Amino acid sequence: METLKEKLVETESKASIKISGAEAVIRCLLEEGVDLIYGYPGGAIMPVYDELYKFRDQLHHVLTRHEQGATHAAQGYARVSGRVGVAMATSGPGATNLVTGIADAQIDSTPMVCITGQVPRHLLGTDAFQETDIIGISTPVTKWSYQVTKAADIPTALAKAFYIARSGRPGPVLIDITKNAQFEEFDFSYKKCTGIRSYKPKPVMDPAKVEEAAALINSAKKPYIVFGQGVILGKAEEELKTLIEKAGIPAASTVLGLSALPTEHPLHMGMVGMHGNYGPNLLTNECDVLIAIGMRFDDRVTGDLNTYAKQARVIHFEIDPAEVDKNVKTDVAVLGDVKETLQHLLPLVKENKHEAWCREFEEKHAIEYDKVIKNDLFPAKEKLTMGEVIEKINKRTGGDAVIVSDVGQHQMIACRYAKFNQTKSNVTSGGLGTMGFALPAAIGAKMGSPDREVVAIIGDGGYQMTIQELGTIFQTRVPVKIVVLNNDFLGMVRQWQQLFFDKRYASTELVNPDFITIAKGYHIPAKRVTGREELDGAIDEMIASEEAYFLEVCVEKEDNVFPMIPTGASVSDCRLE
Amino acid sequence: MNKTYTVSIYSENNIGLLSRISAIFLKRHINIESLTVSECEIEHVSRFVIVAAMDEDQVRKIVGQLEKQIEVIKAYYHTDEETIYQETALFKIKSDLLFDERQIQNIIKNSNANIVTVAREFFVIEKTGRRHETDALYDELAPFGIMQFVRSGRIAVSKAEMNISALLQEFQNA
């Protein structure tokens, strides 16, 4: 590979040594500070696995039960730790099984490096056994990808991979290594990548834009902040909190922004979006200045763009220039690293309080509480609700747990009601909505934050998409807590069928297996709860458990998640029932 | 309103970039009308020239997505008025006609086309110009019979400056 295009700096191991490409892969990972990877072996990656055996004391490999599980575990690890997750697989089916996780990481900006084995160079293009064009397949869903066909290119390719995955707006990178390159010997030395001439990870901040933003914020009567995961990725949680407090601005989060600001913060007004809170959605169309920070105006957040915040002047703090004006026309775009731009903004912002404006949020909250929240969290009916389970978990963990949710009704309920005291606590598949994400992601999350409680909230549908990862939990003894909220339906789809398809429940009813027996088969302590009186005790037992624990809660079958903005409707049309 | 835009991309010369670039158009269901890749004025830097019809909002977003690609140094878009552009067309015609049909020689002369080669069986005319010019020549030659016809993608330079060398220099000095 050309080196005038990359800036590489020598790390400790200066002296070059003659080693195989496979060993070089491991040494590169170690140079990047990686001590844990997820993967699954197979023919085309076997030389690397052979080296993993030799280096097993320095580099821990977790054998998942499916390559998709390896990617989600790497994602969960990355999301809680802020480090790059690593997943490895063989060629062909191993590589294609990574694609869902890669696409998920791409749309949710998760730093991940995937390493795949490939058939030997001389067989490329011959439809050899287990040959797939994984570079071609993964191109649209990777931040970068590269095929290595000779050993000498491995260090530069991996150095670039890690640099690209974690810098700027993070994302997944795939490095495909032909088997001959793994066997070849060459003189190894490692240089970390610190720059690529065609790649500008962070746009340079324009102080004039920051000043413009400050002036607009200072003149606003009803300013409103909507923040996203960019705040977490940019490590700007403190700056966000200071801004909100200093200028007295009410704030709401996107799904992925949750936990960037403690849930209980008095100016944290809740969540925006399709199943977000009533006030944050409605008042988007009442504010005079909308300050978007590290978020990308996803359609699930905005609803109909023609009726979204048309009255407001829009300020967008963003690292990715391609996001500016992509969906919502901005008045002031503040490009750059959000920590840096907010730090510049803070001294320019006047202290303020917007009490009457904040009261509007509280009034809307009171309406939502009465119509929705009360019934979700403290139901008067006999059957258990998803909301009360989350509420009990909040009580028991105090809001200190990492909550990993899958996709569906339980996810929206978890995001709506889980209490988060600290950042990087909400791990969910936001942009792609990948069912099957939570169980493997919880494994990665626990390994990435071993001192924290990690609770996975999963539906009975999604659970069965990656249920095989119970094997990984059993083998690694990773103490994750698994809660399946069982409604015997693909609940979210059923809800849409009820609301928009006259209750024609086509293929959404699930005839489920005995989940307790399955968990027990993996020697994971398990309990099923069907009545309210058992719930507290079961959650206590689960949280108190030192090892993994499986809790199935049988909930009301046909509950719906509200508020709801039907697809294509305006944020002003947020329905409470 | 849809318009013809010329998108110019300066990039590192990398296998796979072409599919990344075409995927960006594909994902938005925009048809690439022509595409040309070549080395440019800077060593080891490639230049893509892509012509597609879309509205300005779309082309602006596409250029944003293009610039996000790791190997893309810079991307631009221009309207026809903002560029100097040309295409080349080749016409393969039966040799007899060159001698039997006096008219053909006049057509070639009047259209500023060149005869590239004359063989026993056929001769080849080259015409460089705007699309309507090569189209006009096609229409004139068609009645005589065209054995083969091919037209290149558009090549274009912008009237305004593109500061690629400065951009690359910046990296070298950083």
Ligand SMILES: Cc1ncc(C[n+]2csc(CCOP(=O)(O)OP(=O)(O)O)c2C)c(N)n1
């Ligand atoms: C891989 C995948 N396939 C299909 C869907 C569409 N989908 C979204 S939510 C949902 C139902 C989820 O059901 P369940 O896991 O039981 O959770 P619930 O909604 O009942 O809480 C489906 C099928 C998806 N998001 N992901």
